Structures are given as structure tokens and as C-alpha cells.
Amino acid sequence: MKTAGAQRAAVRPRVGRKMVCKASADVARVAVLGASGYTGAEVVRLSALHPNITIAALTGEKQAGKSFAEVFPHLVSASNIGALVKIADVDFDQVDAVFCCLPHATTQQIIKSLPTNLKIVDLSADFRLRDVNTYAQWYGGEHAAPELQEEAVYGLTELKREEVKKARLVANPGCYPTTVQIPLVPLLEKGLISKDDIIIDAKSGVSGAGRAAKESNLYTEIAEGINAYGVSSHRHMPEIEQGLSDAAGADVRVSFTPHLMGMQSTIYVKLENGATPDSLRAELEARYAGEPFVRILPKGVVPHTRHVRGSNFCFINVFPDRIAGRAIVICVIDNLVKGASGQALQNLNLVMGFPETTGLLQLAMFP
Amino acid sequence: MKTAGAQRAAVRPRVGRKMVCKASADVARVAVLGASGYTGAEVVRLSALHPNITIAALTGEKQAGKSFAEVFPHLVSASNIGALVKIADVDFDQVDAVFCCLPHATTQQIIKSLPTNLKIVDLSADFRLRDVNTYAQWYGGEHAAPELQEEAVYGLTELKREEVKKARLVANPGCYPTTVQIPLVPLLEKGLISKDDIIIDAKSGVSGAGRAAKESNLYTEIAEGINAYGVSSHRHMPEIEQGLSDAAGADVRVSFTPHLMGMQSTIYVKLENGATPDSLRAELEARYAGEPFVRILPKGVVPHTRHVRGSNFCFINVFPDRIAGRAIVICVIDNLVKGASGQALQNLNLVMGFPETTGLLQLAMFP
Amino acid sequence: MKTAGAQRAAVRPRVGRKMVCKASADVARVAVLGASGYTGAEVVRLSALHPNITIAALTGEKQAGKSFAEVFPHLVSASNIGALVKIADVDFDQVDAVFCCLPHATTQQIIKSLPTNLKIVDLSADFRLRDVNTYAQWYGGEHAAPELQEEAVYGLTELKREEVKKARLVANPGCYPTTVQIPLVPLLEKGLISKDDIIIDAKSGVSGAGRAAKESNLYTEIAEGINAYGVSSHRHMPEIEQGLSDAAGADVRVSFTPHLMGMQSTIYVKLENGATPDSLRAELEARYAGEPFVRILPKGVVPHTRHVRGSNFCFINVFPDRIAGRAIVICVIDNLVKGASGQALQNLNLVMGFPETTGLLQLAMFP
Amino acid sequence: MKTAGAQRAAVRPRVGRKMVCKASADVARVAVLGASGYTGAEVVRLSALHPNITIAALTGEKQAGKSFAEVFPHLVSASNIGALVKIADVDFDQVDAVFCCLPHATTQQIIKSLPTNLKIVDLSADFRLRDVNTYAQWYGGEHAAPELQEEAVYGLTELKREEVKKARLVANPGCYPTTVQIPLVPLLEKGLISKDDIIIDAKSGVSGAGRAAKESNLYTEIAEGINAYGVSSHRHMPEIEQGLSDAAGADVRVSFTPHLMGMQSTIYVKLENGATPDSLRAELEARYAGEPFVRILPKGVVPHTRHVRGSNFCFINVFPDRIAGRAIVICVIDNLVKGASGQALQNLNLVMGFPETTGLLQLAMFP
Structure with missing residues (x-):
């Protein structure tokens, strides 16, 4: 299922294994930077079975030298993958594209140092905000690569x-x-909901917090409980407001309260210009009619996070609110797939000219 | 720890055990009707160690004849409790007070048939709505005991x-x-929040759905997922609106979306009359200053459901919203304790003239 | 991704939709009987993306008439699948092969009534025990199709x-x-472990208990707890003993204690004929060297159920016991995939002459 | 509910609050060393409502200065408890007894430095092994207080x-x-089971691993999965073998495989001297007849971890094994209560001469 090339990491000679992957029109030699975290592992899971992708290098600064299967035994069956190496040891001449799964704030420097012919899908937040000042304000430091931001x-x-x-x-x-922009952007663009009264009660899987060993992520701290966090100050806020403001053609300010669990946004909106809950559904159905990964569920069916687990799908529905003139939009995704690595692969497919759905059509696992 | 009386069920001779509990000024002989469900079991757990309560009878129509410990092995240590009996077999002359833990809709008939000298705390929804027409509309049938409703x-x-x-x-x-009325009633009474813009994103423990064997309550259907349910049509809505309308002195209509998970209400409100998030906190602190079970957490501390698990406490806090002029109120309880059986015992303590906190001061279990 | 044929159910005209799937050398038209349960849904999930399978009919007696996506919204994206029908309404002339996901005891009658040219993979227990008397003893009734058993x-x-x-x-x-036979059969065949001292402490996912709405499967009864069940009397015992006795060439009687959780067998064995834990590992590695789905993990690495979740893989390892002359074998699978629907598809691939791994190479999901 | 003394921490003047608790015959002034971990918090939860205990000091080296409720908000209602201090700042003249909840290996030094009139219940492993050489072997260092060990x-x-x-x-x-010694010691003492063939398949709650922020304890690493760990080499092994060898009057070596999950030991034993599963049950019932916290469940009832959650109870039962001449013993406790802090309080009650069950009769929480 994998060509011989798949077995060769694009690693510089000095680390002892000379490996060469040949470029070809329909195969991308991919390096995954930061492959020892959850989004990195998920990128590898999805890429390992992708017919147009050869994994050329996996990096992990702290775990360099370990086999990938030692770090993630659930991927031991993707047996042609080699060991983790340091970024400095990757021979980027043997690489066509990069998934960058590194932490926020360190990513800009690293991407700046890569050869400029590489295609890059960056899963960090480092290039999401157009305005470098907004970036500095929310992420606590100067933007290190403003020219790349453009x-x-x-x-x-x-x-x-x-x-x-x-x-x-x-x-x-x-x-x-x-989960916020997919349902709201079409509605704001058409003026169907008020831009001044958007309340987002969002629930996210713990894995969204990454694999860092923090007390607040311990099993015992989380199991069978719920809690809101980052009330009114979550870093995804400027990103959401940027996207919604674009759609509305005016500044949008949202109420956003993330909760630790699943990955769902329950969004409370105010209808405008004669819109009704049904017309919101109709608008979303029309807008996403041809989309392979976005589904507006039948009227009345509530999206569950379990319905999309492990898949790249996004399920949406719209419900009338009990307060007249308002509606409730529910949107669910798997936070590691459509919320991170799946969408990254979808983007890489586009960037490389592969069919957009390649390697991404797995159905959700339930129960 | 239990007097001899505790070992005697108030069961009519025909079921073969003649048992007599003597009434006394400071001991209430209590029957738990519907003791085979979750709220019934929780009432028994809390009552079993209550110094002023003798459990006189436990009923369970379908499981009558079984020992209580057979149905709920976790309470086997409350060893003086006898077997489950049918309601018809209870000798109510030997009973002072009743916890009624029966299903909605059947409760009115049964309470109507009980001796009128009994004190009753009813955990069903059957007497919560003052307006019998509202009851009929939401619970699907005529109110069977309108005279008792008054x-x-x-x-x-x-x-x-x-x-x-x-x-x-x-x-x-x-x-x-x-979870909605404890924080909102004081704020509505003082006119600090708008009565026309209250959005409640509520999350509840599965146990709130009772012990009925339904597919949607199966472990495999629920574990590691979240889902909204009863969007815009949950039966707790008229009860909430009744309480808030009283507080506001005018009709209040709320947006209410329950989710299966924990027991938390995240409530989005609009400030009025110069109120600020801080003044909401101050108002709640003042209002609940002497309350043994309501705590306004220090500024900025987010209430977690784990903080109240197994206890009768209610934790509240108020946060500024990102939308100007709005605030977010978070309120957590354990849905089986303060949300059902604990509050029922708190009420029985009051009804019987016992100190309100008796048997209820257990601290939360964590992790 | 699906040929037009995929959209057509092999349903008799009387249910209102005339659909015809053409047979071809490399496409099997498959009916899934009992598609409304967990194993049925999992068979559909795996088959929907299988290049050689067209789903011709899905049956569910109680839910006939409903669309499949209504019953399992997580599979809504497999959009070419039609509605559930009754078995009596399936036109088996349009079917090449059947996955039978019906309950134990009813399956024999139904399979007996099917055309004898159909290929059948039966996921129930009804044909697992060679000896029809053993079947009668453990499953509480006469075997209804002894001629098919042979x-x-x-x-x-x-x-x-x-x-x-x-x-x-x-x-x-x-x-x-x-999970028991894959690791033990090679060891018993080679006489490396004692057949008289096999202790199996097995842990299974709740989904193994099916989608029946029983109190003991409710979320609230299971979450955050563990319990053994069917201690010394689980129905999988005769099946295990049948397989191990074959391997040992003599009667084998095992100690088997299933626990509700995950899907793992921790097996305690006594070494024989000079065997050591290392020689057990070596034997298993040799035996399963070419197998696509069985992996002996590196020495010392403990198999986790999370490592195989959602995949058809089986991970095994062997550890020295602290008691001299004994060893511990740990074997994990996903109980719905390799433990049921995945292995069923693996078998159908073989029966139909397709490559054995087709549609089954998904990697495990973690976390 | 608390006397004024409860509000006073026995903290040396230099930390700014002069507090004095008076000693009295029936009140113990207790310091909890290492109160910022799970067992420390659980000791505080149980002690806070204990009528004979005044919490005189809570220590936490890293979190000194923080209020206890800041670290454990679920105990905010135990409002009279002061801030965490460093051990060096505790005035042990104002302390009668100490719960020591510090990590293994550091505890010996600290206890050695305490005034010798203090009563101490140590929850670490540092004084559990009589033989200091065994200690050194399993815990990786010289015993620092061999004279105290005696x-x-x-x-x-x-x-x-x-x-x-x-x-x-x-x-x-x-x-x-x-969970191993309570059921096995009586059976070994009476020679009812073989000392050479004891297999323990143990499952423990994650909280047993403490509050240290390690990757392997992250929620995402554990949720919905199981795994064995420390196969054949868990540090509790010498402690178990010490206790069982004492009971058997000869060296006992057990097979012990802990699993992360709940807190249950499923123990496989070989019968001796004509014993039967029923005679094992009878022996345990006789042995523990008067015990307030040990219950042998009725014949055939399987102990669940949920039956003892949050309580100090230990539930046991014995089942026949399918292999002739063997039996299966199942024993469940809550790993933080009877498995740690509850038993510690039970011991302190004995040490101080209080009734043994004081503060410990809470019933289990379920569901």
C-alpha cells in the first residue's frame, strides 16, 4: 500500500541513515514538524494511509531518536515510519510539503527558517490573525515573521x-x-442574523489542550465533570471576531464561553431582515450543498459530538429559540480532525492539487 | 447510631412483619415512596444517617418484597432498613412524613389518597406549577389534584x-x-438584569433522566460525548419562567438549552439600571450572605461541577461578557443532591422543625 | 466513490422502490440483517467505504421504514444507503452475501430460511459451537439448524x-x-503452557452488551466504575474451551472472569516443557509474522486498549510472572472491530476472494 | 459545628498569624503535612466534619501562602481552614497528631525531624516494609530512619x-x-488456600497515582481505555507478600498485575485442606462479623466499585472458579478512602482513643 519511498525519511546523512524520496507529480514528500503531540500524531494517522503522501520526516526535539511507534504505540502498524529526528537534522531538499504542529509563538521563527519553496500547512495559531498587533496583544509577544503573515x-x-x-x-x-465560522459566516454575509448579539457557548474535548503535562489536564481533574474556562478571554476570540467581522462587513464582537468537553458550539443568535430559523437552515443548506464534509442535519435532529468522532465531518442544525426573534445554531466537529489535523490534510490536498477528500472519508466511530 | 425504631418499617401486619415506630417530638418517622429510583436512593442515603429521622417504610411497586440492599447494594451498610413494600401495604398511621419520589403524572393521584395529616415533600414535577393549565399543557394531562395544588x-x-x-x-x-433561580431571582427583583434577554445554556448529569431503561441513556450512547436535547421545549421551562416572572413582576421568557453532562447552568444576561458584573456579584453575596449552602466564589474563580459533587452546595460566580452591557452567570450543583434529594431533605428539616442543615453538611468529593 | 449500484437497495417491489444491483466479479452485493444494532452499524461503517462492496439491503424489523441515518446519524455521510426494511421484504436474488447481525437464538431459523447460494458471515453465537448439545446447554434451547452447523x-x-x-x-x-485464542492457541499447540492452569481476567467494552435498553447498561450504572459479571458462567466460556481444547488435543478448562470495560484479556498461564516468557513471545512472533492485523509488541511494552481503538488490530505481549514458572499474556482488541464487525468483514473478504485487508487498514484513533 | 479552635492554625508567629489551639482530652489538634495532594485533601474532607478533630495546620511547600480553598475549591465550605504553610513554619507545640501525606522517600527524613511526642499516621510507603533492605531494594534508596521503622x-x-x-x-x-490482605489473611491463616498459587488481577483508580502532572495521567491518555502497568514489578508487591507471608507462616509469592481503573482486586486462589468457595465465604463472614467497615456480600452478589465510592467500606465476595479446586475472591474499596485517607482517619481514631468509626460512616454515593 506504500511505495518504497514511504520507508525513507528525508534525514540528513549525519544522523546515520541516508534516505532519499523521489519527488513525483502525484506524490508529496511530507515532513511533520512537532509529530510527538496530539495534532502531529493525528496528521500521521491520516497521512499514513493517504495514497499521494510519503512521510519523509517526523520531528520531535525532546524525543528525537525514539521510534515513532514508541511514542505512539497506536500507530505501530504504520510500520514504514522511521524515528523522530530534530528539525535541524531534516534534509528539506527531500521534502515537498510540511505540516507544522509546533506550539504557538515558536512557530513563526521556525517557518521563517525553512526553504521558501516548501508548501506549509501550519496548525498553530501563529499565522491565523491578519493583524500582527492583534497577534501581539493576544499571544503576548511581537510577531516574528510579519512578512510571512501577509x-x-x-x-x-x-x-x-x-x-x-x-x-x-x-x-x-x-x-x-x-465550529463558529462555518455556520455563522453565511448567515452574517446575508444579513440574516444580528452582528451585535452573538452568544457562543462552546464545549471542547480535552485533547484540544494538547499533550502538555499540566495538573488541570489530569484525568482525575476532569473525569465526570464540566467546567467553563477562559471565560471572556479565550485566545480563539480574536480569530472568531476576525472571521465574523469580514462576513458582516463591520466589527463583530461575540460572547464566547468555552467549556472543557466534546467539541460543540451552541450559538445563540438574533434574527434580522425577516429571517426565521427555517430560513437560516435553508441558507446553510444552499451554501454548503456541494460540500463533502459539511452536513445540515434534517430538521429537528440534534447534532451529537459522537456523530462526528474520528471523522472530518461538520454537522450543523438550527433550532427556534423560545425568545421570539432568536435562533439557536448547533455545530459539532471532532476537535482533532476537522478541528485540526483533518482540516490540515484537506488544505494540503488543495495546496498540492490532490482531490480534496483524499484520505479523509472515514466515517465517524460510534459508540 | 440508630435507635431501635429505625429497624421497624411501618408496614401493615398482612405483609408479615408487625413493626411500630413511636412518634416523638424530635424524630420523624418517614416513608419514602418510590425508593427504587435514583432520587429515592439518594433520599435514603441522606436520611439513613440523619439523627432525627427513622425510615419507617420504603416503597417500590415492581420490586416489592426485595430487600433494599438487593436493589441498591451501595446502601447495604445502612443495615437497619427493611424490604421494599407496595404503597398499599404501608401503614400510614405509623408515618409522620413522606418523601414522594414517584414519576411525574402519577404522583397527584397518590398524594391525594394519603392521610391529610402527613407532611409531604414531593420530588416530582406534579405540584411545581401554580397554574394547572400550564401543567396540563406541558405534562400532557389534566391536573388530578387542583385543590392540593393551592x-x-x-x-x-x-x-x-x-x-x-x-x-x-x-x-x-x-x-x-x-440552578437558574438561585442566581437570577435576586437580580431580577432588583432590576439589575433585563428580563427579556436571558439565555441559559444548561448542562445536566445523566442521572437526572432517572433509572428508566431507555436506549438514549445507555452508557455506550453517552460516554465521551455531549449533546443538547429538548432544544426549546424542555419541561423545566415553565417552572423557570414562573419563578423568574414572579421575581421580575412581569412575564419573563427565557432561552433554555439543556445538555446532557454534569449539572451547570451558564446563563447569559443583559445588564440594566447601571448594573455591572461586579454589582451582580455584590448583590448575590449580600442576598446569600447567611445561607449555609450557597457560595459566591471569589472573583474570577470558575465553579466546576466537581466542586459540589455529592454535596448540597450551590456554587455561583459572575463574569463580564465580551459584549458590552452583558454578563455571564455560572451556577453549579449536584443534580441528585441540591438538585433533588438534598434539597428535599433540607425542606423536610424545615417542615418538621429540625435544624435546616441536619444531615446535609457533607463536603464534596473530589476527585 | 460509490458506483451507482451502491444507491440501490435489493428490496422487493412491494416496498415501493424497485432497485437492482448488478452482480459483477469484483463487487459483492451485501445485505446486512439486523443493521440497527451496534455490530450492524459497525459493519455498515466499514463496508460503506469498501471498494468491492455494494450495500444492497439493511434490515431492522422494529425500525423498518426509517432511513438508516435517522437511526445512526453518525453514518449520515454514507448517503447512498437507503431505508431499513424487514427481512421479509428483501429480494435475495439481488444479494450475493449477507452479514447476519441478529440476536443469538433467533439467527438459526433465519439463516435456515435464506437461499442456499448466499455467502453468510454470522456475527451471532448461533453457529460457533460445533457440539449442538453444548449449544443447547449454554444458550437455553435446541439448536434449530444442526445440518447447517456441520x-x-x-x-x-x-x-x-x-x-x-x-x-x-x-x-x-x-x-x-x-482475545484468548489468538495468543493461546499457538502456545497450547506447541505445548508451551499448561492446559490445566489458564486464568483469564477479561475486560470488555460495554458496547459488547449490545444496544438493548437494560438498566445494567445505563450510563449512570457504569460510568467511573468497574464490575465483574457472569463470574464463572459467561457464555463465551464453551467457545473458548472448544478452541483451546482443539489446540491442546485434550480437554481444556479455563478460569474466565469478564469485567465490564475496555476489551482486554489478561491471561495467567503456567509454563511447560522448558518454556520461558521469552520463548512464548518468540513463538507468537513466529506464528503471526506475516499477519496483517496481529502485532506482538516490543518486549516490555504493555498493550493498551486505546492503541487499537477503532482498528482491526490485535496487540499482544508476554510478561514474566512473579511466581516462578508462570507468565502473563496480555491481548487487546477493539471489541466492535476485531471483536465483531471488523473480523466479519475480514472473513467476508476471504469468502468472496477479495484481498483480506481491503477496507480494514484504518489505524487506531488516539486519544 | 466547629469550635473557635478550628479556626486557628498552629502556625509560628513569623508567618503573621498567632493562633493557638488548646489541647483537650477529646479534641486532637491535627496537622496535615502535604495537604495539597489528593490524599491530603481527602484527609481534610473527612477531618473537617470530625467532632474530635481541630485542623491546626495544613502544609504544602510549593503552594504555601495560598488559601486551601484556592487549591481545592470543593472544600471552600470547610471555611474555617486557613492557608497552606511550609512545614518549617508549623508550631508543633500546638499540634497533637499528624497526618503525613508526603511523597515516598522524602517522608522518613521529615518524620525523623518531628517532635517525638507527636502521634503520626503516615500515608506514604516509607514505613510499611519491616525489612529496611526490602525497602531499599524497591524504593531505590537507603532507609533514612531505621530506628523509627522498628x-x-x-x-x-x-x-x-x-x-x-x-x-x-x-x-x-x-x-x-x-484489598488483597483483608480477604486473604484470614484464609491463609486457616490454611484454606494455597500460598503458592495466588494470582491478583488488580484495578485501581487513577487518583491512586496522585496529583503529579505526568503525561501518563492526562485525561486524554486514560479516558475510555484500560491498561495494565507495572506488570510483575509494582511496588505494592513486597508489602502484599510481607502481609501474606506473615499470615501463611511461610514465604508467599504472588502474581500481581495492577490495572488503571476503579479499585478492585480479582484474586484467583487454589483451595486447600478441603476448603470450598462456601467455606471461604463462611470464614470471612466469621472473621469480619463485628467489623464496621468490612462486608461479605450475600452469596452470588458481585461487588462493584460504585458500591463503595466515597465511603470507607470494603465489600468482598467469593465465587467458585470453573477450574475445580479453585476460587475467585473479589474485593472492592474506594482507593482514596479505605485505600488511603479513610483508613488513616480510622487509625488516628484508634491512636487517639476516639470511637473507631467517628467521621467515617458516610454511605457510598451512587450513581
């Missing part, structure tokens, strides 16, 4: 497909912003 | 303490309405 | 591959017996 | 009650050893 395309695939196709550097969206 | 006192303890003390029949509130 | 091939793929290839009726193994 | 009493309450009453330093047992 080049970066915001990769919410369904809304930016044409730009993504032509992009060299794609900023893959956050999981919350994905 | 007598019933709505037992949200912190808000109705004086009425509860004098009551014979207490309608114990639903878990959602408890 | 024809049935026990489909533990890795151990019976050649028989399965030639079979018409395959009895797909239970999940527990799969 | 004085230490192993506090498995039900088996060592008289020694504990007279003890100054009690080594509180580990959770696994508790």
Missing part, C-alpha cells in the same frame, strides 16, 4: 477554498473558530 | 424558607430551575 | 484462514474468545 | 487493631495491599 492564507477550507489552492503557507484554523 | 408550597429553600416552614405539602424544585 | 466454519481468521476461504457459512467468533 | 505499626486496621491503639507511628497501608 502571504499566509487562512485555511477554513469551505470558506477559502480558492485562496488555499494557490497558497504556499496556510494557517489552519482553530477548532472553536471552525 | 396548598402546595414551591420549595426552593433559599427563596421560600418561611413558606416551607409552615407547609404541609412541598413541591421540591427541578434541578435546572434550581 | 457446514459452518469457525471464523477466527488468523487460525482458520484456509477453511474460511472455502466456506459458505462463517460463524464469526465472540470478542472474548478472539 | 517503632512503626502497620495500620491495616481490621488486622492490627490492638497494635494500632498503642502505636505512636502508624504506617497506613497501600490501597492494593488493603
